[in-house]
Amino acid sequence: MERKARPWMCWMAAAAVALGFVAGPKAGFGAEPYKVGGIFSITGSSSFLGDPEKKSLEMAVDEINAQGGIDGRPVEAVIYDTEGDPTKAVLAVNKLISKDNVLAIIGPSLTPTTLAVMPVVERVQVPLISCAAGIQIVEPVKPYVFKTAQSDVLAVATIYKHMQKHGIKKIGILTVTNAFGVSGRDQLVKQAPDYGIRIVKEEAYGANDTDMTAQLTKIKGENPDAVVCWGTNPGPAVVAKNMRQLGLTLPLYQSHGVASPKFIELAGEAAEGIRLPTGKILVADLLPDTDPQKAVLKKYIADYTQRYGGGVSGFGGYAYDAMHMLAKALKGTGGDKAKIRDNLEKISNHVGISGVFTMTPQDHNGLGPEAFVMVEIRNGTWKLLD
Amino acid sequence: MSSRARLYSTGIFALGIVAVGLGVSNPYEQQLLTIIGIHTLLALGLNMLMGYAGQISLGHAAFFGLGAYGTGIFTTHFQWSPWASLPVVLVTSCLVGYAIGRPILRLSGYYLAMGTLGLGIIAHVIFREWDTFTGGASGLVGIPPLVVGRLVLGLGRTGFFAVWATVVLFFVLCGRLVDSRIGRALRALGDSPGAAAASGIHTAHLKAVIFSFSAVMAALAGYLYAHLLGFISPSSFDFLMSIRMVTMVVIGGMASIWGSLLGASVITLLPEWLHVFSDYEMMAYGLILMVVMIFLPQGLTRGVLDAFQRARTLRGAASS
Amino acid sequence: MSEFLQFLLTGITTGAIYGLIALGFNVLYNATDLINFAQGEFVMLGGLGFYTLGVVLGWPLGLSFAAAVAAVSLLGLLLERVALRPVKKPEPLPLIIITVGASIFLRGVAMRLWGKDPYSVPGLTASAEPVKVFGAAVMPQSLWIVGIVVAFMVGLHLFGKRTLTGKAMEACAIHRNAAWILGIPSDRMVLLAFAFSAGLGAVGGVIIAPITMCSYDMGTMLGLKGFCAAMLGGLGSHWGAAVGGVLLGVLESLAVGYFSSGIKDAVAFLVLLGILFVRPAGLLGASAVKRF
Numbered sequence: 001m002e003r004k005a006r007p008w009m010c011w012m013a014a015a016a017v018a019l020g021f022v023a024g025p026k027a028g029f030g031a032e033p034y035k036v037g038g039i040f041s042i043t044g045s046s047s048f049l050g051d052p053e054k055k056s057l058e059m060a061v062d063e064i065n066a067q068g069g070i071d072g073r074p075v076e077a078v079i080y081d082t083e084g085d086p087t088k089a090v091l092a093v094n095k096l097i098s099k100d101n102v103l104a105i106i107g108p109s110l111t112p113t114t115l116a117v118m119p120v121v122e123r124v125q126v127p128l129i130s131c132a133a134g135i136q137i138v139e140p141v142k143p144y145v146f147k148t149a150q151s152d153v154l155a156v157a158t159i160y161k162h163m164q165k166h167g168i169k170k171i172g173i174l175t176v177t178n179a180f181g182v183s184g185r186d187q188l189v190k191q192a193p194d195y196g197i198r199i200v201k202e203e204a205y206g207a208n209d210t211d212m213t214a215q216l217t218k219i220k221g222e223n224p225d226a227v228v229c230w231g232t233n234p235g236p237a238v239v240a241k242n243m244r245q246l247g248l249t250l251p252l253y254q255s256h257g258v259a260s261p262k263f264i265e266l267a268g269e270a271a272e273g274i275r276l277p278t279g280k281i282l283v284a285d286l287l288p289d290t291d292p293q294k295a296v297l298k299k300y301i302a303d304y305t306q307r308y309g310g311g312v313s314g315f316g317g318y319a320y321d322a323m324h325m326l327a328k329a330l331k332g333t334g335g336d337k338a339k340i341r342d343n344l345e346k347i348s349n350h351v352g353i354s355g356v357f358t359m360t361p362q363d364h365n366g367l368g369p370e371a372f373v374m375v376e377i378r379n380g381t382w383k384l385l386d
Numbered sequence: 387m388s389s390r391a392r393l394y395s396t397g398i399f400a401l402g403i404v405a406v407g408l409g410v411s412n413p414y415e416q417q418l419l420t421i422i423g424i425h426t427l428l429a430l431g432l433n434m435l436m437g438y439a440g441q442i443s444l445g446h447a448a449f450f451g452l453g454a455y456g457t458g459i460f461t462t463h464f465q466w467s468p469w470a471s472l473p474v475v476l477v478t479s480c481l482v483g484y485a486i487g488r489p490i491l492r493l494s495g496y497y498l499a500m501g502t503l504g505l506g507i508i509a510h511v512i513f514r515e516w517d518t519f520t521g522g523a524s525g526l527v528g529i530p531p532l533v534v535g536r537l538v539l540g541l542g543r544t545g546f547f548a549v550w551a552t553v554v555l556f557f558v559l560c561g562r563l564v565d566s567r568i569g570r571a572l573r574a575l576g577d578s579p580g581a582a583a584a585s586g587i588h589t590a591h592l593k594a595v596i597f598s599f600s601a602v603m604a605a606l607a608g609y610l611y612a613h614l615l616g617f618i619s620p621s622s623f624d625f626l627m628s629i630r631m632v633t634m635v636v637i638g639g640m641a642s643i644w645g646s647l648l649g650a651s652v653i654t655l656l657p658e659w660l661h662v663f664s665d666y667e668m669m670a671y672g673l674i675l676m677v678v679m680i681f682l683p684q685g686l687t688r689g690v691l692d693a694f695q696r697a698r699t700l701r702g703a704a705s706s
Numbered sequence: 707m708s709e710f711l712q713f714l715l716t717g718i719t720t721g722a723i724y725g726l727i728a729l730g731f732n733v734l735y736n737a738t739d740l741i742n743f744a745q746g747e748f749v750m751l752g753g754l755g756f757y758t759l760g761v762v763l764g765w766p767l768g769l770s771f772a773a774a775v776a777a778v779s780l781l782g783l784l785l786e787r788v789a790l791r792p793v794k795k796p797e798p799l800p801l802i803i804i805t806v807g808a809s810i811f812l813r814g815v816a817m818r819l820w821g822k823d824p825y826s827v828p829g830l831t832a833s834a835e836p837v838k839v840f841g842a843a844v845m846p847q848s849l850w851i852v853g854i855v856v857a858f859m860v861g862l863h864l865f866g867k868r869t870l871t872g873k874a875m876e877a878c879a880i881h882r883n884a885a886w887i888l889g890i891p892s893d894r895m896v897l898l899a900f901a902f903s904a905g906l907g908a909v910g911g912v913i914i915a916p917i918t919m920c921s922y923d924m925g926t927m928l929g930l931k932g933f934c935a936a937m938l939g940g941l942g943s944h945w946g947a948a949v950g951g952v953l954l955g956v957l958e959s960l961a962v963g964y965f966s967s968g969i970k971d972a973v974a975f976l977v978l979l980g981i982l983f984v985r986p987a988g989l990l991g992a993s994a995v996k997r998f
Contacts, residue, residue, distance in 0.1 A: 043668065045923060047822035080661065086525065086619050091417060091658075094541070098413040112525045116617040134524070177514065177968045179524040179619075204967045208927040210918035213716045213843075214962040217709050234824040234919040241917075245836045245843050246712075266826045266919055311823075442799070490979075493986050496741055500937040501982050503930075504975035511972035625930065629806060636803045665818060672811025676789050676804050683793055683800035 034070055034330060036061070037096035038079035038319065039089060039107040039117075040131070045207060046084045048233060048262070049109040052316030053131055054079055055308055056300075057106060060323035063303075070330045077323075082108050086116035093117045097126055103335050106322040107131050111179045118145055127341045129326060131318035133257075134183045138364040146344055146364045148321040150279060150354055150371050152180075155256045156187040158277040158372040159228065160195040162385065168226045168251070172201040172219035174212065174239060176231035184230035184255055200224050205235060213242045226250050232257040237266035244270045251275065256372070260313035264380055275385065277372040279314040279354045286384045292351050300353055317353025325350055325357065392561050396554065403550045407543060417541045418658065420614065423549035424607045425650035429634040430556055430643065431603030436632070437641030438564065439596045440576030441491060444499050445506025446631050449601040451513055451623030452479050453608025458526045458618055459519050468532050468613055475609050476602055483601025487594035506628045513620040525619030532613045545614045552610065553647075556603060560643055563599075572596060576641075637678055639685025648686050708841030713963040714956060715839065719848040721955020722855040723914045727932025728939065728947035729858065730906035736879035736942050737899030740801055744785065744809035746929020747816075748904045751778050752911025753920035754816060757825045767830060775908040782904025783897055809925070816922035824921035830913070851913045858909065859948055866944075875899065879942070938978055940991020949989055954978075 038057045040050035061077045069075060078100045080092040089108050096102045097120075104127040108114050111134030118137070121128040121144050130137050130147040133155075137147050163171070173188050175181035181204065192199055200222040203215040216239070219227060227250050229239045236258045243252060252274050254263075259278035264271045280287060284297035300320060304312050328350065329343035347366065350357040355371030374385040410416055428450060435441050453475050460471035486505065493501045513520050520526055532539040532548065539548050563569050574582040575589055583589045612618050630653060638649020656674065660667045682689030730745050752774050759770035789804050790796070829847040836843035865872040877885040878895045886892045910928070911920065918924065935954045939946025954974055961973035981989065 043817065043822070051822055081667075085621060086617060087421070087615065087622055088657075090541070090615060090617075091414070091421070094417050095414040099415075112523070112619045112621070115525060115527050116615070116619070119616050136524070136527075177523060179522075182517070182523050205962075206967055206970065208924075209967065209970075210914070211716050211720055211959075214713050214959050215967060217712045218963065221709065234921065237824075237826070237919060238917075245845050247836070247843060262823055266824060268826055436799075489983055493982055496941055497937060497982060497986055497988070499741075500934065501979055504934070504978050507975050508972045508979075511969055515966075515968040515972075626926075633803055633806065636799050640799070666814065668814030668817060669811055670814075672807045672809070672814055675807030676811065679800045679804045679807065680789060680792050683795055683797060 033074040033076040034335060035100055035102045036075055036077050036323070036326060037093075037100060037102035037105040037107075038077050039082050039092045039096070039105065039113075040079065040319070041084040041109045041113070042079075042081040044083040044085070046110055046232075048260075048313075049131070049315045050081070050084075050107075052311065052313055053107065053109055053319035056304065056316030056318075056320040057323055059303060059307060060320045060327075064323070064327050070327055071332065071334075075323075075327065075330075078102060082110075082113050084110055084113065086113050089113035089117050090120060093120050097121075097124055102126070103330070103337060104129065104326055104340055106319055106326065109318075111137065111183060114145075114147075118142060121145065125341075126337055127326075127329075127344060129322035129344075131315075131322065133180065135187075136183075141362060141364050144341055146322075146359065148325070148352070148354055148357070148365075149318045150256065150367055151365060152184050152187050152255070153191075154367065154369055154372055155277045156184070156191050157369060158374060159253050159275075160191055160197060162275065162374045163197060163226065163253075164195045169196065170198050170200045170222075170224045171226050171228055172203065172222060172224040173199055173228045173230065174203045174205060174215055174219065175229070176207050176235055177204050178207050180232060180255075180257055181230050184257075188228060188230070205231070205239075207231070207235065209235065210238065211242065212239050213246060216242050216246055216248060220246060220248055224250065226253060228253045228255075230255045230257070233260075233262055234266055237263060237270070240267040240270040240274060256314070259375075260315070262311075262313070264377055271377045271380070273376065273378070275374060275376045278375055278382075279317065279371060280373055281312070281314045281317060281353055282382045283373060283375055283384045286382075292356060293353075296351050297353060314354065321350075321352035321354055321357065324352065389565070392565075396558055396561070399557065400554050403547075403554065407546050407550065410543075410546075413542050416543055416546050418654070420541055420546045420549050422651050422654045423546070423553050424611050424614075425631075425634060425654050426553050426647050427549075427556060427607040427610075428604055428631050429638060429646035429650040430553075430560060431600035431607075432631050433635045433638075433640065433642070433646045434560060434563070434572075434603075435596055435600040436635050437639075437645075438569065438572040438576055439593060440579075441593060441597065442499050442632070443502040443597070443600075444625075444628050444632060445502035445504070445509070446600070446604050447623045447625070447627035448506045448509030449479055449483065449604035450608040450611070450627065450631075451509055451618075451620075452482065452601075453605030454612035454618045454623065455513055455520055455526070455608075456605070457609045458529045458612045461530050461613075462526060462528055463519060468530060472609060475605055479601050479605030480598050483598035484594050487597030487601070488590065491590070491593040491597060503625065503628070506625055510620055510624050513623060520620070523620060525617055527617055529612050529616050529618065531616060539614065541614050545610075549610055549614070552606065557643060564643070568592075568595075573641075633675065637675070637685055639687030642685065642687045645685050645687035652686065709963070711840055712842040713959045715842050715844050715848070717956030717959030718952055719844075719851055719917070719955070720958065721935075721952035722852050723910050723928070723951070724931045724935040724954050725948045725951025726855045726858065726906060726910040726913075727928060728936035728951050729862065729944060730903040730910070731933055731936040732942055732944055732947050733862075733906065734899050734903040735936075737875065737882075737896050739798070740790075740805070741933065742903065743802060743805040743929065744812060745903065745907050745932060746925030746927070747809045747812040748778050748782065748907030748925075749911040749914070749928050749932075750816060750920065750922060750925035751781065751812065752908025753827065753915035753924065754820050754825070754911075754922070755908070756912040756915060757827050757920060758820075761825070761827065767828070771830075771912050774912055775905050778908035778911075779901040779905035782900040782902075785904070786897055786900040809929070813922055813925065820922055822922065824919040824924075825915075826919055827915040829916040845917070847913070847916050851917075854909065854913055855948070858906065859944065862944055871898070934975070934978060937988055938981060940988030943988070943990040946988060946990035953989075 040053045042050040065074045082089040106129050111132040114130040114132045133149050133152050135151045175185040201219045205212050229236050254276040287294045329340050333339035348358040355367040357366035359366040375382045456475040457471040460466040490501045539545050571587045634649035634653045639645025660670050663670045755774035759765045830850045831846050866876050874890045878892045935950035939950025957974050958970050961970045
């Protein structure tokens with residue numbers, strides 16, 4: 001008798017587990033607010049993206065509600081954490097769509113998570129505004145997928161233009177072996193001939209690596225004119241320090257992935273003289289008053305600092321821009337997803353944090369090369385290069 | 387356990403699945419249940435190795451990935467039909483499992499743990515670095531879904547039934563295996579390899595066979611995962627996934643077929659429930675893992691049964 | 707040649723850290739037969755604790771070093787008392803899962819306390835000028851690392867051979883029950899081993915932080931590499947830990963230097979598998995290790 005009871009018991013326990021969430025709270029129907037979903041890698045190795053994105057989205061929602069919402073209805077954001085994991089991202093998107101009944105989704109933070117959720121939103125036709133850099137997201141264009149982060153295509157072009165101007169012809173590149181680095185490497189390799197630049201050494205490092213002297217030693221052996229490093233904190237700071245250590249005095253170019261004060265803090269002394277492309281947020285104070293973004297940037301920086309006590313970076317801007325553009329697109333739609341999509345495609349001259357957006361049916365990112373500026377780190381702060 | 391009881395319990399289990407499958411209409415919940423099914427396959431396979439044969443593996447995500455990437459590569463780069471790649475993936479994982487299992491299972495204890503862990507990491511590096519085929523760190527996009535007649539199996543109800551039908555099939559299979567001659571040999575091996583060898587069991591071969599069997603189950607789970615999700619990336623098959631699989635087995639209960647189901651359900655659902663804790667989620671997850679193991683070191687299945695038994699003894703004492 | 711030397715020296719620096727972490731695994735394994743998967747988290751807590759005391763509170767570096775290590779040692783004690791001691795029928799696998807749970811928990815705590823950003827930590831000497839050794843550049847911190855690790859190795863060796871407590875610990879490692887019968891308080895030795903092993907991890911965290919920066923999630927990879935080094939050298943052998951650590955560090959560095967960084971881990975683990983096939987108990991390990 002005792003032995004027979006065993007599988008039954010377990011099955012019942014399992015059933016209880018299964019039922020536990022089936023009977024979970026359901027989203028209410030006919031709710032007043034417009035619901036918007038957010039999925040970011042709030043924890044995990046890419047939290048430096050997801051965390052400010054979540055905060056900025058919450059801030060943007062409060063701003064919109066303080067101005068009376070959209071067509072008199074408030075906006076509500078439902079935010080989930082993907083931890084940078086594609087499976088979790090797909091689960092979260094489905095949860096947003098079927099459980100929370102959101103009208104549109106902002107995020108995910110990374111290219112792989114975005115690529116994983118794209119088929120889902122395309123199938124159920126919910127607009128998605130990604131915060132990831134990869135160009136594959138909007139090329140070729142998918143009807144319901146947009147993105148606000150500047151593509152690495154533009155970042156590479158900005159670096160190469162600067163190099164061309166300063167007569168740099170031979171470069172060594174050092175990229176991180178994750179989606180961000182791989183995408184950056186592809187663009188560096190692809191665009192180099194257009195600017196008369198030759199890549200003499202291609203090296204890579206792992207996201208958790210603690211020492212890059214071996215790779216830099218190999219790059220040093222090829223005598224390049226400059227080194228380009230493509231990664232996100234803390235790797236690039238280690239690269240900067242290792243270059244000092246090896247006595248490599250070549251110009252070092254970094255990607256927009258480290259465009260935050262954190263990088264200067266991490267690299268310390270070794271940050272001096274490093275050049276990188278960045279959205280204008282880092283140099284908002286240095287911009288001429290004629291720059292259309294200046295006022296928006298200063299307001300965002302002031303609000304964010306006041307609300308969260310500092311830590312402003314360009315990353316949060318991706319979600320902030322997405323929410324404000326979505327608010328524009330939501331107007332007058334009554335919550336019709338197809339209309340929201342159509343409106344998103346019609347957005348033009350939206351002055352945001354990452355640049356001035358003009359979406360078209362062919363361009364779902366809407367940013368031009370002027371979204372990036374080159375900066376150099378001098379005396380522990382950013383200096384705008386021509 | 388008598389085969390009759392097993393038959394009944396499996397039948398009721400299957401009925402329960404049909405009921406849940408028809409009753410649950412929310413796509414998110416269907417999808418979560420489907421993922422639980424995939425994890426159950428993984429846990430069950432690993433449990434055969436860990437619970438019955440007493441051999442640990444900290445690298446089983448390698449075979450999960452082998453199944454997923456195997457079919458992903460055949461169907462995207464060579465335009466095979468998913469059904470054509472299924473036997474190829476299963477046979478490959480079986481052979482690879484045996485070929486790797488034979489030498490690696492000469493190790494024991496922590497050294498086996500280390501060896502399998504290394505295996506998992508090497509596989510992960512291959513998934514990440516062989517980018518002409520695997521798509522590298524960005525992942526492999528555009529894996530076609532499984533199609534039965536005019537029915538496309540997606541992550542919703544269709545996928546749910548496909549995955550859970552597979553789970554039931556393997557429940558029956560593993561149940562029979564455990565009760566068979568091989569099962570007895572396995573348990574002998576798990577209890578005392580020396581005694582098992584002395585009674586004429588070819589332990590090295592048997593260990594490799596069960597390793598290969600669990601590899602096939604993991605690969606099958608990976609196959610289903612790849613076709614249902616349509617996208618795979620290396621981060622789903624890393625060291626942490628291997629650890630998660632071991633955790634499912636131990637939390638659910640070693641050497642318990644139903645424990646695998648329970649373990650997979652708990653470990654999959656826990657993060658979903660813990661979302662309300664937001665920033666404290668990680669702390670809560672770690673704490674729950676610790677508390678369960680401190681108080682129920684035999685796993686939840688055993689723990690629940692013991693509590694049930696205690697309650698009955700108490701009731702019996704009270705009534706008499 | 708100077709290229710090879712650079713790879714070698716880089717490898718020795720990282721290898722020394724791996725060795726130190728492996729030593730932490732060993733001390734605990736000898737006393738309890740347990741592998742603590744939260745060892746990497748002790749490394750992380752050491753680094754972050756040092757950051758808070760030394761950089762945020764501005765304590766002298768030596769004092770912050772000692773205080774951070776002491777605090778983490780206490781945490782090791784606490785882990786044993788709160789999480790591992792109460793287990794009624796201690797079997798290896800549940801205990802391992804408890805330490806996995808502990809590592810996730812500690813990571814969660816660190817994420818709350820320090821946030822998700824990495825921090826930069828100053829080196830033990832202010833000078834950032836590299837030292838030149840036959841054309842290869844070595845940071846002063848690397849010398850500190852190697853020096854401190856060697857000091858701990860020798861210290862631990864002397865402790866085991868020369869002091870009564872040390873001898874008692876070794877006796878427990880050889881046979882716990884026999885030691886107990888001889889009047890050695892093996893319970894207290896287990897506690898001591900936990901404190902030691904956590905402390906060793908914290909030392910590793912403090913000395914590696916200036917090179918790698920520290921963040922709440924730095925522990926996982928380091929713990930894994932330390933475990934690997936311990937196995938490579940032979941579980942339970944202190945000198946094996948050093949050999950395993952340096953071997954692993956140098957292998958990785960050479961793999962990066964002569965192949966590519968992406969396959970670095972694969973190369974290191976392939977060699978590990980190769981060694982395990984030839985010597986299933988590691989390079990300097992005793993022949994038999996308990997199975998579970």
